[in-house]
Amino acid sequence: MTSGIDEFRQESIKKLAKISSEPLREYMELFSAATGLSKAYALTNIFEVNSEKIKNFRLLEEYIAQRCLGMPLPYITGTKGFWKKDFRVTTDTLIPRPETELLVELILSEHKRKNLKVLDLGTGSGAIGISIAEEMPDWTITATDMSLLALQTAKINSRGLKNINFVQCFWLNSIGASFDIIVSNPPYICRNDPHLENLSFEPRIALEGGEDGLSPAREIIRRAKINLVEKGHLYLEHGHNQRDDVVQILREHAFFKINSYQDLAGHDRVIRANS
Ligand SMILES: C[S@@+](CC[C@H](N)C(=O)[O-])C[C@H]1O[C@@H](n2cnc3c(N)ncnc32)[C@H](O)[C@@H]1O
Missing domain, CATH: 1.10.8 (Helicase, Ruva Protein; domain 3)
Structure with missing residues (x-):
C-alpha cells in the first residue's frame, strides 16, 4: 500500500x-x-x-x-476562506472572491460610530454581512438573498452571531427599515458574456446581471435612495469596466461624494456614494 x-x-x-x-x-x-x-x-x-x-x-x-x-x-x-474565517459554500452560493474583501475593508475603515444599521443585499454564503457582524458586535446587520438555499448556508455560517438576521426577498422589496449603510456585490456579468456559458457549477443567478450586466445595480441604487438614512452610504462592487456606468446611474439618482476604488489587481472594483 x-x-x-x-x-x-x-x-x-x-x-x-x-x-x-x-x-x-x-x-x-x-x-x-x-x-x-x-x-x-x-x-x-x-x-x-x-x-x-x-x-x-x-x-x-x-x-x-x-x-x-x-x-x-x-x-x-465545502469551504472558502474570506476575510478572517472559512465560509461554508455550496453550489447554491457564489464562492466568495478575494476582491470582495475590499467592501468589508472599506466599510470597517470608514465607519467607527456605534450601533449602525447595515444591509447586505444578495448575501450568498453571508461572506460580507457576517464578516462585518463579527468585527462590529454593536452594529445590526440585515442580510438578504432571493435564494432560500443560499440563505440556509449563510445562516449556518453565522452560527453564534446575535447581531445579524436574514431575510428572503428580491433586492429591497419588503425591506421597510432605513439603514446607515447598504452594501452589495450584485450579479454584474452581461447576459451574453461567453464566460457565463462555460459555467457548469456556479449559480447563474449569482452572476448574470441582465443584458448589460447592470440591471441589479440599477435596481439597488434606485431603492437604496429610499432605504438609506439621509447622507447614508452605499457600497457596490462592479465589473472592471463598469465604473463609469455605475457613476452615471448614481448621479441620475442624486447620490453625491462618489468615490471609486481598485482591487489588488488594479481593476476598478468598488464604488461608494452618499445618499
Ligand atoms: C455575486 S453574488 C454575491 C454573493 C456574496 N455577497 C459574495 O459577495 O460572495 C450575488 C447574490 O445575489 C443574489 N441575487 C441575485 N438576484 C437577486 C435578487 N433579485 N434579489 C436578491 N438577491 C439576488 C444571488 O442569489 C447571489 O447570492
Missing part, C-alpha cells in the same frame, strides 16, 4: 497539474477534506494502516476526479 499511495499521489498531482497551477496545494486540500487529517499528512503514507483509511482513499479518488472535471475546489471541500 505504501508504494501505492506514493504512486497515487504522484498520479493525482500530475492530473491536477492539467487544470491547476498549484497541483500540490490542491492535492493537500482535497486530501485533508477527504480524510479530516491535516494537509501535512498528505505527504506521508498514512493510508498504509487500516480499512477506514482506505475508505477515505476512495473518497479522495472521487474528489480528484471531480476536480479534474472542472469543479471548483471550494465546492468539493
Whole structure:
C-alpha cells in the first residue's frame, strides 16, 4: 500500500497539474477534506494502516476526479476562506472572491460610530454581512438573498452571531427599515458574456446581471435612495469596466461624494456614494 499511495499521489498531482497551477496545494486540500487529517499528512503514507483509511482513499479518488472535471475546489471541500474565517459554500452560493474583501475593508475603515444599521443585499454564503457582524458586535446587520438555499448556508455560517438576521426577498422589496449603510456585490456579468456559458457549477443567478450586466445595480441604487438614512452610504462592487456606468446611474439618482476604488489587481472594483 505504501508504494501505492506514493504512486497515487504522484498520479493525482500530475492530473491536477492539467487544470491547476498549484497541483500540490490542491492535492493537500482535497486530501485533508477527504480524510479530516491535516494537509501535512498528505505527504506521508498514512493510508498504509487500516480499512477506514482506505475508505477515505476512495473518497479522495472521487474528489480528484471531480476536480479534474472542472469543479471548483471550494465546492468539493465545502469551504472558502474570506476575510478572517472559512465560509461554508455550496453550489447554491457564489464562492466568495478575494476582491470582495475590499467592501468589508472599506466599510470597517470608514465607519467607527456605534450601533449602525447595515444591509447586505444578495448575501450568498453571508461572506460580507457576517464578516462585518463579527468585527462590529454593536452594529445590526440585515442580510438578504432571493435564494432560500443560499440563505440556509449563510445562516449556518453565522452560527453564534446575535447581531445579524436574514431575510428572503428580491433586492429591497419588503425591506421597510432605513439603514446607515447598504452594501452589495450584485450579479454584474452581461447576459451574453461567453464566460457565463462555460459555467457548469456556479449559480447563474449569482452572476448574470441582465443584458448589460447592470440591471441589479440599477435596481439597488434606485431603492437604496429610499432605504438609506439621509447622507447614508452605499457600497457596490462592479465589473472592471463598469465604473463609469455605475457613476452615471448614481448621479441620475442624486447620490453625491462618489468615490471609486481598485482591487489588488488594479481593476476598478468598488464604488461608494452618499445618499
Ligand atoms: C455575486 S453574488 C454575491 C454573493 C456574496 N455577497 C459574495 O459577495 O460572495 C450575488 C447574490 O445575489 C443574489 N441575487 C441575485 N438576484 C437577486 C435578487 N433579485 N434579489 C436578491 N438577491 C439576488 C444571488 O442569489 C447571489 O447570492
